[in-house]
Amino acid sequence: MSSSTGFALLGAAILVAACSDAASGGPSSQPISSPVADTAKKPAAPIDPARLQFVKLTEPQEKSYSIELPTGWTNDVSLVRVYNMVRPVSTSVSPDGNTLFFFGDGRVPGYMVPNGVIDENSFLVSQNPLMRVGNYIPADQFFQQYIKEKFGSKPGFKIIGRDRSPVYEKIIMDVLTRSGFQPSITSVYYSFQYMENNKTTYGVLHGATIFGGTIWVPEVMGALSSGDPARFNETLLKIAATNKTDPTWKARENAQHQQRMAQLQRDYQQQQVNFSAMNQQHQLRMNQIQQSASAHQERMGNLQAANDARNNAWAIQQASLDRSHERxxxxxxxxxxxADAQGNTFQVDNSHQKYFVNKTKHTYIGTHNTTSLDDLRKLGLNPDDYAETKVIR
Known part of the structure; x- marks a missing residue:
């Protein structure tokens, strides 16, 4: 899920990068550094997850999201962007270097289900390593290959156990169900080990693939440790739940997306004008060469209709994908x-039935659906400062 969301479980949408084998579009094989400490260091006491404290960190480049990571650890919060596709990625390494948490993978793409208009050879897909075309793959199959490509070349690598990750799956499903959406979700939990610097590194991985109709998204988080990383499972879920998208960044992304869609529409209209002018010139030449070329004119008309049908199908498909993606x-x-009466749009949480937006500060108040502007006086607010909005998606 793009971008940074209320849960790092889904990543950034939707969507939200490139695999080591770009042609296959399969799982990433980018290596994750082992957290095993230098053998010269004095052994540290085992980390007690219950005693960890957390600090809120903001992604520095675009200020796109924030996440709470362990205080005193070496933390990195970043956003992987390729054109308009983004992936939030966060890592945290313990002070003794023996444990690594990771949330997201900047090389795992989002997928569009192939159809009559979009396939793996489509221009927009082939130009963006964070976007792929492929049929849905259940989590156990997807992440079995993912783990092998990431860690399988390590000495002594072996998968210790595999199961569903019901807590991970339930968190994702609860978020989506509360908003009236019923995706298909499969999850998996892997434990594995391998050798690094003559020491055993143990790993746990929570993976999910979330199918949203026209798109599906793999998401991953986990831990590597010289000890038992399973004791950090609750901590991983707790950290993931602190991931929050910045509303200003989201509004800017929405505005840029609308500009891109408007430019695509202008390009399409210009293509139609150019094609029409070319067709008129061709018809004139044909009339000058042969007045009776009715059969040829009929064929050109069929070509025009076929071109219109293809372009219209492409435009309809793009609009459908955009709506599906935004939802x-x-x-x-x-x-x-x-949206307010002037058509201005705002992002709000989905926990209320009606929203009033401050006209100057662009803050909002969520209320019951029976609340009116005049009722705001009871809250000590001036109704003239607020505009009633309508939920559009």
Whole structure:
């Protein structure tokens, strides 16, 4: 899920990068550094997850999201961007160097299900390593290959156990169900080990693949440790739940997306104008060469109709994908998009039935659906400062 969402479990949408084998579009094989400490260091006491404290960190480049990571650990919060596709990635290494947490993988793409308009050879797909075309793959199959490609070349690598990850799956499903969305979700939990610097590194991985109709998204988080990383499972879920998208960044992304869609529409219209002018010139030449070329004119008309049908199908498909993507992202983030009477849109949480937006500060108040502007006086607010909005998605 893109971008950073209310849960790092889904990543950034939707969508939200490239695998080591770009042609296959399969799981990433980018290595994750082992957390095993230098043998010269004095052994440290085992980390007690219950005693960990956390600090809120903001992704520095675009200020796109924040996440709470362990205080005193070496933390990295980043956003992987390729064109308009983004992936939030966070890591945290313990002070003794023996434990690593990771949330997201910047090389795992989102997938669009192939159809009559979009396939693996489509231009937009082939130009973006964070976007792939492929049929849905259940989590156990996807992440079995993922783990082998990431860690399988390590000495002594072996998978110790495999099971579902019901807590991970339930957190994802609860977020989506509360927003009225019923995706298909499969999850998996792997434990594994391998040798690094003549020491055993143990790993746990929670993976999920979330199917949203026209798109599906793999998401991953886990831990590597010289001790038993399973004791950090609750900590991983707790950290993931602190991932929050910045509303200003989200509004800017939405505006840029609308500009891109408008430019695509202008390009399409210009293509139609150019084709029409070319066709008129061709018809004139044909009339000058042969007045009776009715059969040829009919063929050109059929070509025009076929071109219109293909372009219209492409435009309809793009609009459908955009709507599906925006709905999916809103659902994942636990947000609504609302609009005022002037058509201005705002992102709000989805825990209320009606929203009033401050006209100057762009803050909002969520209320019951029976609340009116005049009722705001009871809250000590001036109704003239607020505008009633309508939930549009």
């Amino acid at each position: 999916f992202i809103n659902v994942i983030r636990g947000e609504h998009t609302v």
